[in-house]
Amino acid sequence: MSMATGSEASPSLAAEPKPNGSADGTRRRRTSSLRGEPPGDTSVPALATMYDHEPLPAQVSSPVQKSNPERAHRGRKRRKVKSLYRRWKSISLRHTWLNPLIICLVVVALYLVNPSEDNPLHSALFLSYPLPRKQGEPADAPLQYGKGARDFAFVGFYTIVLTFTREFTMQRILRPLAIRAGMKTRGKQARFMEQAYTAIYFGFLGPLGLYVMKKTPVWYFNTDGMYEGFPHRSHLAEVKTYYLFQAAYWAQQMIVLMLAQEKPRKDFKELVAHHIITISLIYLSYAFHFTYMGLAVYTTHDISDFFLATSKILNYMESPIVIPYFIIFLCSWAYLRHFINLRILFSLLPLPMPFPDPINEQILSVLSTFTSYGSSVVAALAPVTAPIVNFASTIFPETVSLLQSIPDRTTTYFNTPSDFATVGPYELNWETQQYKCWISQYITFGLLLALQLVNMFWFYLILRILWRLVASGFKETDDVRSEDSEVDAAEREVTLDELRKEQSDAWAGETGADIRAASDSKPQVLVNGVPVDKANGEAR
Known part of the structure; x- marks a missing residue:
């Protein structure tokens, strides 16, 4: 006869059987009203949704070894350092907004030590390169700002700020709302949080983009205003702040996308390509003074992203208005991302002949023959x-x-000739920073065309969802799906309190956790390796 103890290292992640579930593990559920999720560039995960479902590994105690007092003292210090590191890592994974907040507070505190333009951190918090007013300008004339390397500090700091706001908003505000709305699976909560934050962000930045655009010659998506008065080397404070803040947002999105440790989604490659093209357009347009063109592209994508994110939210919540709202989203996407952006693209056409004149003449003669x-x-x-x-x-x-x-x-x-070539100067001059020439025309056209192709691919997927809706007569149906096939292992139903308890058990003290596990477990009597109750049942 022997004694055996059994205990669980962490709470089980398996969900309780559903009241409406069947004996074979299947349950009836309503299909999504849209019969699919609209694709787009709002599906970048957050740190909070990457790590919140991963229980931290339990700490394994090392065997006790005899040593002299000095070596034991050094060993205790090393264990203490490792324990502090494990605790910091655990807290960082559970509260992904904490480290960005600390960095932001440290930067602000260091700036407050000497709150002046002489402080190197001034360029991280405020705009750099204010230009003196021209002679004869009134004292209340808006101040213009130039461009330079210190703008990278501004973008870098607000990338960290946006990381904090994104993680804090998702964990402390949006997750409780998702749970209250009845979203119990981790995957659904994560998608709701991502789209809700995107809707909040673009709900502010979309109208702000229109407000900023109205202060420029680009209003309302006027392509001639993008090229008149080139190069645009200085801007109003509102224009520069908006442009750099948007650059910080897309930089933060790109960093998180590269750090993503979850299973890539279906359109992951297209999402990465979209972000690479976007970052390239932002940097090149700012460095080579095509900011007015970038402002128009920003605005078209921001407003359509707002409708995309809110459409996904209504789909997750199975709202009765999701289908008519989806039609509104589809129209906004078609108008902004295709009609307006194609107008910008066509303003670059026709492209000039990039070869020397003799070769160009030969090409033209061949074309005339055809x-x-x-x-x-x-x-x-x-x-x-x-x-x-x-x-x-x-x-x-x-x-x-x-x-x-x-x-x-x-x-x-x-x-x-194209509007790009005829409106405003058209030459390459490095001394005067005149970059509107045939080289920039080809580069700009290539990047905007690549962005348009990615958007067209997503628009094709969106039209497929519309076709399924039309084919079904805009009706919702019930279908039977296996619980195991519908819910991935990372999306088992679990409440936030269970998740926190799971993680706190994992990073508890080494010996303390073992002692509690041993004390909480009940001994079982075994007969030839079989529990007594089971053995008696077989005997009966």
Whole structure:
């Protein structure tokens, strides 16, 4: 006869059986009203949603070894340091907003020691490079700000500030709201928190972008205003603050995306590509004075991101208005991300011939040969096509006239220089920082085209969701899904209190945890390795 003890190291993550569950582990649930989740660039995880479901590993005590007093003293100091490090790591993972807050407070405290422009930290908290007013300007004229390397300090500090606000808002405000709304799985809570924070952020920054744009020649998405008066080397305080703050937001998003330790989502590659293109556009547009163009691109994406995030939130909450709101979101996405951005893209067309003049002339001669050949083919087919064209002209005269004018319109379009080349100066001069030339035209067009292709891919996925809604007659259905297939291991139902208890048990003291586990467990009597109750049951 022997004694055995059994205890759990941490609370079980398995959810209790559902009242509406069946015996085979399946349960009936309502499908999402949208029959899918709208894709987009608002799916970047946060530190809070990456680490909150990972229980910290229990500390394993090392075997006791005999040593002299001096070595024992050094060993105790090392264990104390390791214990402090483990506690700090545990607190940092449970409260991901704490370290960014400490860094921000340290920076502010160091600045308050000498609150002046001589303090190196002044450029981290406030705008740098204020320009003196021009002669004859009134004293109350708005101050202009230039650009320089110290702007990186501003972006870096507010990247940390945004990390704190994102993590604190999600953990302390949005998670309780998600639980109160009935979202019990970790995955659903995480997605709700991410989208809710995105909606809050762009709910402020979207209207702010329109307000800032109204103070510039770009209002309302005026493409000529992007090029007039180039180069735009100085800006109002509102414009520069908005531009750099947005740069800090996307830098913070990119850092968290690169640190993501969760399973990549379906459109992870497209999301990474979108962020790389966005960061490249932000840096190049600011450094080479295309900030007015960047301001328009910012605004179109911010407003559409707000509708995207709120549409996802309503979908998670299974709101009855999710379908009509989804239609509103789809229209805003199509108008802002495609119609407006394609207008900006077309202002860069046609692209100039990048080769020396002799080579350009050869290329143009080849193109003219193909054009004349096409005209001869059309003329040869005229006896066959003329009756058809005449008949169609009687029914759709305007459409036929438009189609017939396409060749001439195309020739005129490609023989006319772009707005990028004709509005404002068009030359490369490093001394005057004049960068609006054929090289920047190709680079800008390539980046904006890449961004447009990513948005078109997402728009295709959004239209697929719309098609499924139309095919189903905008009706919601019930379906039976396996609990194991629907909920991933990382999304087991667990409340916030259970999660905190799980983590606190994990980082508890080494020996203390073992002693409590041993004292809380009940001894069992075994007969040949089988518990007595079970053995008696078999005997009966």
